[in-house]
Amino acid sequence: MQLSDSLKARYLCLQILTGVFKKRKSVSHILESQRVSVSFYKDSDVAIAKRLSDFIFLHLNSVDYCIDLYVKKNIKLEVRNILRLVVAEYVNKGCPDYAIVNSAVKLAKLNKVSSFFSGLVNAIARKLVLNLRKNELVFKPELQANFRINLRKYYTEDVIQKLEKLITKRAPIDITISDKKDINFFRKQLNAIELPTGTLRLENSKGFAQLNGFRTGKWWVQGVSSSIPVKLLGNIYGLEVLDLFSAPGGKAMQLISAGARVTCLDLSLKRIETLKQNLCRMNMEAEIIQANIERFRTEKKYDIIVIDVPCSSSGTFRKNKDLLHLNPTERVYSLKKIQAYTLEAAKAWIKDNGTILYCACSLFPEEGENQTKKFLINNEDWMQKVICPAKFDLEGDWVDKHGGLRLRPDHLFDFGGMDGFYASLLIKK
Numbered sequence: 001m002q003l004s005d006s007l008k009a010r011y012l013c014l015q016i017l018t019g020v021f022k023k024r025k026s027v028s029h030i031l032e033s034q035r036v037s038v039s040f041y042k043d044s045d046v047a048i049a050k051r052l053s054d055f056i057f058l059h060l061n062s063v064d065y066c067i068d069l070y071v072k073k074n075i076k077l078e079v080r081n082i083l084r085l086v087v088a089e090y091v092n093k094g095c096p097d098y099a100i101v102n103s104a105v106k107l108a109k110l111n112k113v114s115s116f117f118s119g120l121v122n123a124i125a126r127k128l129v130l131n132l133r134k135n136e137l138v139f140k141p142e143l144q145a146n147f148r149i150n151l152r153k154y155y156t157e158d159v160i161q162k163l164e165k166l167i168t169k170r171a172p173i174d175i176t177i178s179d180k181k182d183i184n185f186f187r188k189q190l191n192a193i194e195l196p197t198g199t200l201r202l203e204n205s206k207g208f209a210q211l212n213g214f215r216t217g218k219w220w221v222q223g224v225s226s227s228i229p230v231k232l233l234g235n236i237y238g239l240e241v242l243d244l245f246s247a248p249g250g251k252a253m254q255l256i257s258a259g260a261r262v263t264c265l266d267l268s269l270k271r272i273e274t275l276k277q278n279l280c281r282m283n284m285e286a287e288i289i290q291a292n293i294e295r296f297r298t299e300k301k302y303d304i305i306v307i308d309v310p311c312s313s314s315g316t317f318r319k320n321k322d323l324l325h326l327n328p329t330e331r332v333y334s335l336k337k338i339q340a341y342t343l344e345a346a347k348a349w350i351k352d353n354g355t356i357l358y359c360a361c362s363l364f365p366e367e368g369e370n371q372t373k374k375f376l377i378n379n380e381d382w383m384q385k386v387i388c389p390a391k392f393d394l395e396g397d398w399v400d401k402h403g404g405l406r407l408r409p410d411h412l413f414d415f416g417g418m419d420g421f422y423a424s425l426l427i428k429k
């Protein structure tokens, strides 16, 4: 398909909206498949498409309210998505009104369903840009009902309200410095804040790849919460580690920089490519296995197995606003199986005195606390090693009553919060 440069980002935004609202796919999944099949998107197209779609995901009710002022009956999703894009573009002031309307009509003509309604799109898009200018509309961000209801099962109203405040703020960019001795240097160089656990938080996240130390492999981007689990392993110098679900390699790079000999396993070729690029930039080496965990077999035994499971990623909803619209219950149901399978399988690959580090960037106990509990019930010769918060510069309430790490987005609230994360350490009795 021939698309003008000005239409590409908008077209990609529509692919994202269709993928999330119709096919129930996550944005990262959609982008991965789009980039493979359509190699003509530039990074700037992806950034614009993501910015516009994020606006829609976060303000869906307000955006639809604007549209519904001008449509009398139900409209097809394909048409509604184009009009949602019109509202998002108008509010985000990307280009003149006539260009917003023109591109909406062109986009409508590109799709079999919406092409029948290009006249309607034209009429409503014109009304929207005219009247949005007149009306002082309030775009109210919100956790979507489904997501909120699910979280409310486990977290207090006070916590949820804090999450609602945080979601309106830009997700921060955190970095892990490879050599601890360099933390102070890069804190000053990059004008960063040092968080209590040693992660640096960048004040200005734009163009981080150009910043001092990135290309030369002095640091990598890693959210503070996902950097904590590996630290719980203590001194791992010289140990053999199997890093399951390894790509894009945040934890692998931590393990290697701590002196471990690491074997990485992941299913996705595309993500393994990113892992390889990351290791190459950091001048690090690891054995890399591309395999489905369910088919993976080995006779080798490891000192440590890191299991950073595929999960609902609900802890990262601030970065991935599409998650607010993807029914978490549906996704957790199938993911729980691979999580439990991997925990059981890992027993065969660990040395007798070895440690399993289980972790998930999820806020739902089904993928975290309950998986640990189930594993311990089924394996009476295993126990949970209690994490001591003071030893790792953690706050006391980040560790649950069983000794597992439970991080919530409202932790470090005054610094701008963090992703939700769970981790537990499992050892043989």
Ligand SMILES: C[S@@+](CC[C@H](N)C(=O)[O-])C[C@H]1O[C@@H](n2cnc3c(N)ncnc32)[C@H](O)[C@@H]1O
Residues within 6 Å of the ligand: 226, 244, 245, 246, 247, 248, 249, 250, 251, 252, 265, 266, 267, 268, 271, 291, 292, 293, 294, 308, 309, 310, 311, 338
């Ligand atoms: C949470 S991410 C891992 C993040 C990584 N540990 C890090 O720190 O950068 C989950 C990974 O699991 C991989 N994955 C999903 N299903 C898999 C399977 N059946 N077998 C192997 N890897 C799988 C995905 O490709 C993805 O890279």
